[in-house]
Amino acid sequence: MPTIQGGCLCGAVRYRADAAPLMTAICNCKHCQRQTGTAFSILVAIPKGALVMEGAQPNTYQDIGESGLPVLRRFCSKCGSPILSELAATPTMDWIKAGTLDDTSWLQPQVNIWCDSAQPWLQMSDAIPRIPRNPPLA
Numbered sequence: 497m498p499t500i501q502g503g504c505l506c507g508a509v510r511y512r513a514d515a516a517p518l519m520t521a522i523c524n525c526k527h528c529q530r531q532t533g534t535a536f537s538i539l540v541a542i543p544k545g546a547l548v549m550e551g552a553q554p555n556t557y558q559d560i561g562e563s564g565l566p567v568l569r570r571f572c573s574k575c576g577s578p579i580l581s582e583l584a585a586t587p588t589m590d591w592i593k594a595g596t597l598d599d600t601s602w603l604q605p606q607v608n609i610w611c612d613s614a615q616p617w618l619q620m621s622d623a624i625p626r627i628p629r630n631p632p633l634a
C-alpha cells in the first residue's frame with residue numbers, strides 16, 4: 497500500500513492516512529487551474545475520515561465547484577499550498593492534492609476529468625479515459 501503522507505510547502509500543515517487510495521484523477525477544471533496556478537490538479541481520493549492532520553490546521557475556502565455543488569478547499573494559511581478538497585458530490589471521500597505527498601512515485605492517474613477546459617497544449621495519455629466534464633457519479 498502506498499504511503500499517504502505529506503504536507504504544505506512551508507511544513508506547517510502535515511497529514512497522513514492509513515488507508516489505501518481509492519482513485520487518482522487529473523482535474524482540468526477552471527477552479528483547479530486558478531487555485532493551483534497551473535494546468536490541473538492531481539487528486540488522490542481516500543476514504544472520508546482517514547486523513548489525520550498533524551501540525552497546523554488548514555484554512556478553508558468554501559467554493560462552489562463547476563458542477564454547481566459545494567467544494568471545501570483546504571489550504572495552508574501560512575504558505576497557501578492547497579492540501580485537500582472535500583466535495584459535496586463525493587461525500588464518502590476526501591481528495592488530496594497529490595503534489596503535496598512526500599512520495600509521488602506511485603501515482604498513476606486513472607482518469608482525466610473536466611477535459612473541456614483543459615489547456616489546449618496539454619498532452620494527455622491515450623491510456624486513460626478523458627471525461628469532458630465531471631464524472632458520472634455512482
Ligand SMILES: [Zn+2]
Binds near residue numbers: 574575
Ligand atoms: Zn504551509
Ligand SMILES: [Zn+2]
Binds near residue numbers: 523524528529537
Ligand atoms: Zn478541478
